[in-house]
Amino acid sequence: MRPYAWYLFFGFWATVLPVAMELSVPRLLQFVIDDGIRPREMDMILLGAFWMFVAAMIGALSTLGQGYCRAVVSQGLALDIRHALFRHIQALSFANLDQMQTGQLMTRVSSDVDVVRMFSSAGLALLLRVLLMIVGSMIMLLLTDWQLSLIMFVVAGVSGIFIRYLMLKATRLFTMVQQKLGALNTLVQENLAGIQVVKAFVRGRFEIDQFSESNLDYRERNIEVGQLMAIAMPILQVLTNVGTVAVLWFGGASVIGDRLTIGELIAFNNYLMTGMGPLLFLGNLLMMSARAEASAERVMEVLDTKPALKIARNPHKASRRGGLSGGPMRVGFENVSFHYSRHNGGKSDGANGVSGDDVLHGISFGAEPGQQIALLGATGSGKSTLVNLISRFYDVSGGSVRVDGVDARDWDPADLRANIGMVMQESILFSGSVRENIAYGAPSATLADVIAAARAAQAHNFITEMPRGYDSVVEAGGANLSGGQKQRIAIARALLIKPGILIFDDSTSAVDMETEYRIQAALEQLAARATTFIIAQRITSVIRADQILVLDHGRIAARGRHQDLLHSSEIYREIYESQLGEVARANGRE
Numbered sequence: 001m002r003p004y005a006w007y008l009f010f011g012f013w014a015t016v017l018p019v020a021m022e023l024s025v026p027r028l029l030q031f032v033i034d035d036g037i038r039p040r041e042m043d044m045i046l047l048g049a050f051w052m053f054v055a056a057m058i059g060a061l062s063t064l065g066q067g068y069c070r071a072v073v074s075q076g077l078a079l080d081i082r083h084a085l086f087r088h089i090q091a092l093s094f095a096n097l098d099q100m101q102t103g104q105l106m107t108r109v110s111s112d113v114d115v116v117r118m119f120s121s122a123g124l125a126l127l128l129r130v131l132l133m134i135v136g137s138m139i140m141l142l143l144t145d146w147q148l149s150l151i152m153f154v155v156a157g158v159s160g161i162f163i164r165y166l167m168l169k170a171t172r173l174f175t176m177v178q179q180k181l182g183a184l185n186t187l188v189q190e191n192l193a194g195i196q197v198v199k200a201f202v203r204g205r206f207e208i209d210q211f212s213e214s215n216l217d218y219r220e221r222n223i224e225v226g227q228l229m230a231i232a233m234p235i236l237q238v239l240t241n242v243g244t245v246a247v248l249w250f251g252g253a254s255v256i257g258d259r260l261t262i263g264e265l266i267a268f269n270n271y272l273m274t275g276m277g278p279l280l281f282l283g284n285l286l287m288m289s290a291r292a293e294a295s296a297e298r299v300m301e302v303l304d305t306k307p308a309l310k311i312a313r314n315p316h317k318a319s320r321r322g323g324l325s326g327g328p329m330r331v332g333f334e335n336v337s338f339h340y341s342r343h344n345g346g347k348s349d350g351a352n353g354v355s356g357d358d359v360l361h362g363i364s365f366g367a368e369p370g371q372q373i374a375l376l377g378a379t380g381s382g383k384s385t386l387v388n389l390i391s392r393f394y395d396v397s398g399g400s401v402r403v404d405g406v407d408a409r410d411w412d413p414a415d416l417r418a419n420i421g422m423v424m425q426e427s428i429l430f431s432g433s434v435r436e437n438i439a440y441g442a443p444s445a446t447l448a449d450v451i452a453a454a455r456a457a458q459a460h461n462f463i464t465e466m467p468r469g470y471d472s473v474v475e476a477g478g479a480n481l482s483g484g485q486k487q488r489i490a491i492a493r494a495l496l497i498k499p500g501i502l503i504f505d506d507s508t509s510a511v512d513m514e515t516e517y518r519i520q521a522a523l524e525q526l527a528a529r530a531t532t533f534i535i536a537q538r539i540t541s542v543i544r545a546d547q548i549l550v551l552d553h554g555r556i557a558a559r560g561r562h563q564d565l566l567h568s569s570e571i572y573r574e575i576y577e578s579q580l581g582e583v584a585r586a587n588g589r590e
Contacts, residue, residue: 001120003080004073011069015125018059018066019132023140026270028052034263066125074121081113081299088303094393095308098340103186108302111181112295119292127285130278137275144268145260148251152272155243159236159279163286166232170290173225177291178298180218187214229287240276247272309395315412328369328531329419329500331390335399336363338385358397359385360554367547369500372532374542376575377551383535384425386551387503390533391420403501421494421530423507427486429478434463435470437489441497453496458518459488484515491519502532516541539579548572 001008028048036044089097089105134156141149191198191207198207247269254260260268338360360382367373375383388394389401392408401408403416421441429437438453439445450470454460462485466472478486487507494502520541536542543562550558550565550572558569565572 001073001077004076007069007072011066011073011125012128014062014066014069015128016132017062019129019136021055021059021062022133022274023136023271024055025052026267026274027140028055029270030261030263030267032263033266034261038262070121070125074117077120078113078117081116082109085109085113085299085302088305091307092305093307093309094388095340096305100302101182101186103184103189104182105302106189107178107182107185108298112178112298115178115295116292116299119288123285123288123292126281127289130282130285133278134275134282137271140271141268141275144264144271145251145254148247148254148268151243151246151250152275155239155276156279159239159282162232162235162239163282166228167286167290170225170228170287171294173221173228174291174294175297177218177221177225178294180214180221184211184214184218187211225287229284232284232287236279236282240279243272243276244269309392309413310409311413312410315415316406316410317412317415327500328371328529329404330369330402331367331373331501331531331533332402332405333363333365333386333389333399334402336386336389336396336401337361337398338389338394339397340394358554360389363399363556365547365549365556365559367531367533369531370529371546372534372544374545374548375533375535375551376539376542376548376572377557381551382554383551384505387422387505387533387535390501390503391417391422418497419499420501420503421497421499422503423487423490423494423505425505425507427478427483427490427507429474429481429486429489431476432474433468433471434466434474434489437474438470438492438496440493445496449496450492453492454489456495456519457488457492458515459485459492462488488515488519499530502530503535504533505535506537513540520544539576 028051032045032048032052035041036048086109089109092100138149138152138156141152187210191211198204251260251265251268255262255265337358339358363386365373375386377383385394389396389408390403392401392411392413395409403411403419408416430440435447435450438450438459442449447470451460454463454470463470463472474481474489478489481489491504491507494504516538517540534541534545542548546561547559548562548565549556550569552571557571558565560568566576567573
C-alpha cells in the first residue's frame, strides 16, 4: 500500500471526520432537548438543528472523498498484487512450478487477489469506521455518565471474547474454502486441457462425478462458513439488546432520582446504540478480515517462494544470439547426474520412477559447434531431461554442463536461453496471428525473415493457403491447426531467432515422412549457424547425425554414427530393425 500513502492519509481523515460528526449529533440532541425544548427556547432549537445539519453535510462530503480514495487504493493494490504475482511466477524455475498446480495458481492470481481487493476497498474502511465509532462512543459515554458506561464496557468485553473466537475459527475455514476452490479450478483446467482424451475414452460420466464430488466438498466448506456467520449475528444482537435494556432500567431510575436529565439519558442511549450497532457489523467485518487474511497468506506463499535456480553473482552474458562469435556454440556434458528432488513434487522422467533418485547417470559427451547430435532411446530413458539441462530449466545434481566453455550455472539464464531455439514435444501456440506466433522470440523480425523461417520449416505453403496468410488468426492452443501444422510453426519460431543451439524434442512426430525429409535437409543447410540436438522416435530422423547417443535408463548405452552403431549397439540395431523391417535386417547383416 506504500505507493498509495497520500490516498491512505486522506482516506483516513475522510473516515475520521464523518465519525466525529456522527458522534456530535447525540450531544447536539441533548442540547436541543435540555436547553431548547424543556425551557421552550426556539432560538436554541434552531441553533442546535443548524449545527446538526452542518455536521451531516460535512460527514456526507467526507464520505464521498473517502469512497474515491478507497477505490483508488483497492484497485491499485489489486493491480500491483496481480502484476507482482505474474512477474514472480515468470521468474520461478521449472523445479518450483513442478510442485504448483495450475488451477491453484489461477485461483491465487484471480480469486484470492479479489478477496484482498474487496477487503481493502470496503472492509478496511468499514473496520476503521466501526472501531472509531465503538471507541468514540465509549469515550462519550464516560463523559456523559461513567456509572452507566460500565454496562457498555461489560457488553463490549463479552462481545470481544466471542469475536476473537470467531476470528480464529473463521481464518481456518476460509483457508479451507480457498483451497477447495483451487482444487475445483485445477479439476476444470485439467478436464478442459484433456477434453479430447475424455471424449475418446468415453469418461465424461467419470469426470462429471469427480467434479460433482469436488463441487460438493466446496459447497460444504462454504456452508460451514455460513453457519458460523449465522451463529455470530444473533449472539451479538442479544448482547446489544441486554445492554440497551440495562441502560433504560438504570438510566430511567437515575432520571426519576434527578441524577440525570432526560436529554442526558437520550444522548446516552444514542451513544450506546452508536457503539453497539457497529459491534454487530464488527462480527461480519472480522469474518471478512479473516477471509482476506487467508487469501493474503495464499498469495504470499507464492511471492515468498524463492526461485530454485541460483543466479551467479556476476553471470556470464553473450554479446548477441549465437554466442560470442555469433555462430554455433559448443556444448559439453561432464559426468552429469540429475534427479528431481522430492520437494519438486516428486517428478520423474520415468528412468526409474522414484522421486529423489538419479534419472541421469554419468553423462559425458561433447557437441562441437555446428554438429548435429541425435538422442535415441526408449520412453523414459532421460532424453528430454538431458536437453532441459542445456537450457538450464533445471540445474544438474552432479557434474557440469558447459556452453561455449562456461558452466551453465554461471550463465545468466535469460541470456543463455536467448541463444537457444527450442521446439518442445508439445507444440504450444498462443492466440494471435501466425506471424506473431512465428516471431514470438523476435517480435521485431521483418515479414521477410518470418517467411524465410517458415520456408525452412516447410510451413510456408500451408500458411499461404490460409484465408489471410501470415495474418491468419491462430486460436487458443492452435485449435484451428493440425498437429503437423503446429509443429512446423513451432519449428519456424525456433529457427527465426537464429540461435547458436537448436533443440528439437521429438518435434517432427506429427509430420509426414516427406515433410520431415525436407525439414532435415533445411537443417543441414543451417549446420554452420547452430549446434543441433534432435530427439526423435523415428530412426530416419537421426541417420544423418554427426553423433548419435543411445540412452538406456539414464545412461549412455552407446554412441557413434549410424553405421557404427548398427554393428556395435544391440539396442540401436533393434530400434532400427523394428522400424525398417526386412530391409533393415538385411542391411544390418551386411
